[in-house]
Amino acid sequence: MNASFTITIDNQSVEATPGESLLEVCRKANIPLPVMCDFKGLSPVGACRLCLVEIEGVPKLLPACTTLVAPNQAVHTQSDKLRKYRRMIIELIFSERNHICAICVANNNCELQKMAYELGMDHVRFPYLTPVCEVDASHEKYVMDHNRCILCTRCVRVCSEIEGAMTRDVMGRGFDARIITEFKQPWGDSTGCTSCGKCVQVCPTGALTPNDAAQGRLKKNPELVALLIEKREAKP
Ligand code: SF4
Ligand code: SF4
Ligand code: FES
Numbered sequence: 001m002n003a004s005f006t007i008t009i010d011n012q013s014v015e016a017t018p019g020e021s022l023l024e025v026c027r028k029a030n031i032p033l034p035v036m037c038d039f040k041g042l043s044p045v046g047a048c049r050l051c052l053v054e055i056e057g058v059p060k061l062l063p064a065c066t067t068l069v070a071p072n073q074a075v076h077t078q079s080d081k082l083r084k085y086r087r088m089i090i091e092l093i094f095s096e097r098n099h100i101c102a103i104c105v106a107n108n109n110c111e112l113q114k115m116a117y118e119l120g121m122d123h124v125r126f127p128y129l130t131p132v133c134e135v136d137a138s139h140e141k142y143v144m145d146h147n148r149c150i151l152c153t154r155c156v157r158v159c160s161e162i163e164g165a166m167t168r169d170v171m172g173r174g175f176d177a178r179i180i181t182e183f184k185q186p187w188g189d190s191t192g193c194t195s196c197g198k199c200v201q202v203c204p205t206g207a208l209t210p211n212d213a214a215q216g217r218l219k220k221n222p223e224l225v226a227l228l229i230e231k232r233e234a235k236p
Contacts, residue, residue: 106206138188
C-alpha cells in the first residue's frame, strides 16, 4: 500500500496518494476544474488543455488530468493567468470547427456551450477556420456530425475501454484530424459497432447524437455511462 502525503491546492492542505492525478485529488477535495476531454473512469489523454493548473517552481502550465501528484507540490487552480488561458483555449476550440449553437441539435444541452458560458466567452477573437466537414448519417440509430467534433476522444476511449468494440479511432493530425469508424468506413458499414450508444452518451457536444433528436431537444445521459464504469470498477 502506497503511503499518502500532503500537497497544497489553492493554499489548502489536501491528502494525495502516489499515482493519483491532480484532477483526481481536486475532485476528492471538491475543488472545481474545467474539463472537456476528461471523463471519470476513462484513461486521461490531456487533449483539451482546459484543466491547466499552475504548480509552484514549474515554468509551464500543466493539465491536471495527466499530471501526477508529488510530495510538497503547491498547486494553484485559480488565477488571472489561468482564466486568460482557459478563455483563449475555449475560443480556439470554437474557431476550429463549425459550432453554430442556434442550429445545433445539442443547443442548451451541450457541455462545450455550457463551458463557454462558464468561462465568460462572449465572442471569439480568432479567425474561424470553417473546415468542410462530413456528416455521417449511415448508422441506423446515430449520426456523427464532424462539424461539432472537438476531438476530445471520449467516444474513442469509451468504445475501446468500456464497450471493447474498438470501432472508433483518430485519423490525421491537426486541422485534418478526424474521428473515424473502423478503417474510415461509413459508421453504418461497421461490423464491430454493437450500437450500444455509449459514444453518443459521453460525447460532450452535438457531434454524436441519436438520429431522431430534434433541434434543441437532445438529452444525453453521460451519468449512466459513468455509473456503469463505477460499478464495473467496484466489482471484486
Ligand atoms: S455505438 Fe458502442 S460500439 Fe458503436 S461506435 Fe459507439 S461506443 Fe462503439
Ligand atoms: S465525436 Fe464527440 S466524443 Fe468523439 S471526439 Fe468528437 S466531440 Fe469528442
Ligand atoms: S480535461 Fe485535462 S486536458 Fe482535457
